[in-house]
Amino acid sequence: MKFGEKVRQARLSRGMTQAELAKAIGVSLRTVVGYENMETYPKKREIYGRLAEVLGVDVNYLLTENEEFIQQAGEKHGRRGRQYAEQLVSEVRGLFAGGTMDDDDLDAVMRAIMEAYWIAKEKNKKYTPKKYRGGEDN
Numbered sequence: 001m002k003f004g005e006k007v008r009q010a011r012l013s014r015g016m017t018q019a020e021l022a023k024a025i026g027v028s029l030r031t032v033v034g035y036e037n038m039e040t041y042p043k044k045r046e047i048y049g050r051l052a053e054v055l056g057v058d059v060n061y062l063l064t065e066n067e068e069f070i071q072q073a074g075e076k077h078g079r080r081g082r083q084y085a086e087q088l089v090s091e092v093r094g095l096f097a098g099g100t101m102d103d104d105d106l107d108a109v110m111r112a113i114m115e116a117y118w119i120a121k122e123k124n125k126k127y128t129p130k131k132y133r134g135g136e137d138n
Contacts, residue, residue, distance in 0.1 A: 004038035006062055010055035011036075025050040044103070063093075 001009075011021050022032040025047060034040035042048055052059040069089065074082030095101070095109065 002038055003041060003062060004036045006057070007032075007051065007055070008036040010057050014055060016054075021051075021054065024054045043107075045106075 007021075011018070016024075018032045018036065019029050022029045025032075027047065031040065035042070042051070048059050048062055051057075052062055069085060073085035077084075092113070101109070
């Protein structure tokens, strides 16, 4: 289950509206809508803590949506791909959970990971035949 789905499910089980959740954790209604629609994630670590506290869930529950990524890596790349994905998730989780980096450094790491993701997506797009691109005009 993805982060946004977990937030929505926990919020509904607590009988809260999106506006009530937003006020409780100190963000805008639009931000909560973005979380639940899986458009955005919290930028600051303390938001995860506030969400977990207000929703009555463990913060690790909100942070772990990597099972799907690992499963897909295994299906696409076999046993070795699954192992690499597990190792990557473990190392990134350790990096963020260690708590020794300041917020600016954490943001820089996150930007680098996102940049690598977009480069890989663009490279995959470049080598995907047009008939498999899902109707894109390129």
